[in-house]
Structure formats: structure tokens, C-alpha cells
Amino acid sequence: MDPSGFAEVFLSAWLRSAAGADSAQASLVRTLAPDVELPEPDAESAQALERVTALSSTKQAKGAWSVTAAAGFKDGSVRYFTVPLASGGRPAQPSYAVTSGPAEVSAPDTAKVPDSRYEASVPGDGPVASTVQEFFSAYLAGAGAVDRYAAPGVRIRPVRPAPYSAVEVGQVTATDESAAGAVPGDGRTVGVQVTVEARRGEGVWPLVYRLSLTARSGRWDVAAVDATAAGAGGVR
Known part of the structure; x- marks a missing residue:
């Protein structure tokens, strides 16, 4: 031990x-x-x-x-x-x-941060940005049910009690360009890294999440949340 x-x-x-x-x-x-x-x-x-x-x-x-x-x-x-x-x-x-x-x-050496896989820019007014904004408002601020944004068969537990009063999504980057435009055909998956500005009272908390999204019926569903994955790794 x-x-x-x-x-x-x-x-x-x-x-x-x-x-x-x-x-x-x-x-x-x-x-x-x-x-x-x-x-x-x-x-x-x-x-x-x-x-x-x-x-x-x-x-x-x-x-x-x-x-x-x-x-x-x-x-x-x-x-x-x-x-x-x-x-x-x-x-x-x-x-x-x-x-x-x-x-x-002496202080231990600091490791070099690996290159990120999330290199594709995602526009702030596109379908991916809209999905993650609504998802994190429910996940962190209690604005609606998280289940409506989850892929079929996927159960995502929101943070409860909701620790924040408001959430605003900032930069969104993806593992490939499929997240930048219209929603592709059903079954297409993509990993995204999302910067979230969460507010509680007068406080502001910058948070970073990695999600796996799956295309279905002209929309993006959240297939997994991984807040611990390294920037160079995929979403599990």
C-alpha cells in the first residue's frame, strides 16, 4: 500500500x-x-x-x-x-x-503539455454551439432537463444541486471539421472541447469540458461527458 x-x-x-x-x-x-x-x-x-x-x-x-x-x-x-x-x-x-x-x-519538473486534438474551430452561431450551450445550461445551472440533449440510451447525471445561476459557452473546438457546418448524416461522431463561463453570484468560474457528440435526425446529441480527458486525448 x-x-x-x-x-x-x-x-x-x-x-x-x-x-x-x-x-x-x-x-x-x-x-x-x-x-x-x-x-x-x-x-x-x-x-x-x-x-x-x-x-x-x-x-x-x-x-x-x-x-x-x-x-x-x-x-x-x-x-x-x-x-x-x-x-x-x-x-x-x-x-x-x-x-x-x-x-x-527543488520543485519537480513540469511536463510539456501535449498538442491538442481539438484543432478545428467551431462557429459560435452553429448547431454544435447551440447544443452545447443548452446542454451546459441544464447540466450546470438547472435550466431544463439534461436528458433531452443526451443520445438515445445514454444517461448523463447533471450536477445537483445546480452550483451556478448562469452559464455561457465561449470557445468551442473540435477534432474535425464536421462540427463546423451543418449537421452531417446520422451516426457521425465528433469530439469537442468547450470553454464554459459559469456564474454564481458575483463570481465567474472558467471551466473546460470535453464532449462526444453524435449526429441524429439533423441535430447533435451528447454521447459522453469527460471533464478529465487531457487536451491531446479523445473523449471516452
């Missing part, structure tokens, strides 16, 4: 603790890692931590792990640490131990 959660708990307590202090965080560090030295931060630094998030874990030699975690602070800064651990116990009930103090490291 991945020890990321254990590393998060340890690093959060370690960053909030101080040598010589009899605090709950220091006690937790001594329980999780009795041999690890506590830091000696100034008062401001000890109070500034907001959260710790594990980014990756690497299994090394047998039973040894290294977890890289990001520590976010109230001033908006982020620092990165690695935590070395040893694992034991049974697979169904693993146990972990921190083998030494954490090491502060």
Missing part, C-alpha cells in the same frame, strides 16, 4: 513542531519518528503552514519508499520535501516508519 498519507501526516506535524516544545505536533513527530530531530523555526514560520500534499511516491529497495510532498504556506509560497520511509506488516494492514528527517528539494 502507498505510504503517501503517512508521509503527509508526518511532514505536516514536523513543519508545525519545534525542538523543545511540548506540543501535540511535536508529540506526534516523536511517536511517528522517535529518532528524527525537530526543527527550530521562528514563531511566524511555525504558524504559516496551511497544508501538505503528497505528489509522488517511489518504491526503492525492498520495503523502502521515498515520498515527495509539497508544503503550502499562507503567503502563497510552496516548498518541497522528500520523506524516506520503511514499510512492514501485512498487505492488508501495512505499517510504516520514517527512517530519517525530511530533505528539502
Whole structure:
């Protein structure tokens, strides 16, 4: 089992603790890692931590792990640490131990964003834009039923309760030119990427979705919603 959660708990307590202090965080560090030295931060630094998030874990030699975690602070800064651990116990009930103090490291590399498959422009006054506008008004803002925009046999659950009061579709791009003009013959499918401006009160939330559309009887139906697909990938 991945020890990321254990590393998060340890690093959060370690960053909030101080040598010589009899605090709950220091006690937790001594329980999780009795041999690890506590830091000696100034008062401001000890109070500034907001959260710790594990980014990756690497299994090394047998039973040894290294977890890289990001520590976010109230001033908006982020620092990165690695935590070395040893694992034991049974697979169904693993146990972990921190083998030494954490090491502060540089930020991890950022991967290159792959080229997008959604390269064909879709006009804002065409049938695809009309369909996605009405669909997202129902899906996110509760304006009507989502089922009327879904392809036959496809069930799409709207976000409920509706989190937004209004939705406006911005840029729409597609995987091919069939989405740019009149609706093609029945059964033709196309993937589209849609930028949505969702409003709640005075707030505006820019969202991006990928849809799979299917042509039927002179209209486009929504066959799938995939809000997680990478820009270079297809809609599943």
C-alpha cells in the first residue's frame, strides 16, 4: 500500500513542531519518528503552514519508499520535501516508519503539455454551439432537463444541486471539421472541447469540458461527458 498519507501526516506535524516544545505536533513527530530531530523555526514560520500534499511516491529497495510532498504556506509560497520511509506488516494492514528527517528539494519538473486534438474551430452561431450551450445550461445551472440533449440510451447525471445561476459557452473546438457546418448524416461522431463561463453570484468560474457528440435526425446529441480527458486525448 502507498505510504503517501503517512508521509503527509508526518511532514505536516514536523513543519508545525519545534525542538523543545511540548506540543501535540511535536508529540506526534516523536511517536511517528522517535529518532528524527525537530526543527527550530521562528514563531511566524511555525504558524504559516496551511497544508501538505503528497505528489509522488517511489518504491526503492525492498520495503523502502521515498515520498515527495509539497508544503503550502499562507503567503502563497510552496516548498518541497522528500520523506524516506520503511514499510512492514501485512498487505492488508501495512505499517510504516520514517527512517530519517525530511530533505528539502527543488520543485519537480513540469511536463510539456501535449498538442491538442481539438484543432478545428467551431462557429459560435452553429448547431454544435447551440447544443452545447443548452446542454451546459441544464447540466450546470438547472435550466431544463439534461436528458433531452443526451443520445438515445445514454444517461448523463447533471450536477445537483445546480452550483451556478448562469452559464455561457465561449470557445468551442473540435477534432474535425464536421462540427463546423451543418449537421452531417446520422451516426457521425465528433469530439469537442468547450470553454464554459459559469456564474454564481458575483463570481465567474472558467471551466473546460470535453464532449462526444453524435449526429441524429439533423441535430447533435451528447454521447459522453469527460471533464478529465487531457487536451491531446479523445473523449471516452
